[in-house]
Amino acid sequence: QVQLVESGxxxxxAGGSLRLxxxxxxxxxxxYAMGWFRxxxxxxxEFVVAVSWSGGTYYADSVKGRxxxxxxxxxxxxxxxxxxxxxxxxxxYYCAASNRDMAYYSRSWEYNxxxxxxQVTVSS
Numbered sequence: 001q002v003q004l005v006e007s008g009x010x011x012x013x014a015g016g017s018l019r020l021x022x023x024x025x026x027x028x029x030x031x032y033a034m035g036w037f038r039x040x041x042x043x044x045x046e047f048v049v050a051v052s053w054s055g056g057t058y059y060a061d062s063v064k065g066r067x068x069x070x071x072x073x074x075x076x077x078x079x080x081x082x083x084x085x086x087x088x089x090x091x092x093y094y095c096a097a098s099n100r101d102m103a104y105y106s107r108s109w110e111y112n113x114x115x116x117x118x119q120v121t122v123s124s
Contacts, residue, residue, distance in 0.1 A: 002026045002113040004095045009118030012085055016122070020080040022095030022115055030073040033098045036080050037108055038091035038120075045094070050105035051078065058105045063089075085122045092117040 008020040022034065035050035049069040050058045057069055068081040078095065096111035104110060 002029075002032065002097050002099075004097060004113055004115035006093065006095045006115045006118040009093060009120045011121045011123065014085060014087055014122055014124050016085050017081070017083045018085065018120060020082070020093055020095075020118060020120070022078045022080075024076045024078070024097060026076070028099070029076040031099060032113075033102050033105060033111075034069075034071060034078040035096045035098070035105060035111055036069065036078075037094045037096060038089075039094070039117075040088075040091040043091075045108055047106035047108070048093070049080065052102065052105070060106070082120070085120075087122045087124045089120060090122050091120060093120050 003025040005023045031053050033052050036048040037045050038048050039045040047060050051069045051071050066084045071078045094117045095115040097113040098111040
């Protein structure tokens with residue numbers, strides 16, 4: 001079992017930055033693919049970014065060049081650095097983990113562990 005706890009959300013003005021953190025329990029964190037998804041009110045959950053256990057990264061087109069995912073296996077933590085934030089980035093951001101063989105990192109059903117979410121609000 002893996003427990004995921006997100007932090008770092010908040011209110012920021014457009015153009016600003018936030019860094020989200022996702023702390024994971026367990027001793028095999030380094031073998032997990034980690035992803036961030038988000039869900040805005042009235043919309044479906046959507047893929048944001050992922051990092052494989054080997055360090056490969058995958059980004060949604062909407063965040064390329066603005067968001068950066070990184071992982072610190074020594075701290076069992078994955079980070080999401082979000083720069084140049086836009087009002088349309090407003091959503092609840094969820095951290096996800098998978099110890100499965102991943103076919104597509106953007107598919108939410110590929111992940112078997114989820115955090116509780118953290119709210120990000122970008123004001124215009």
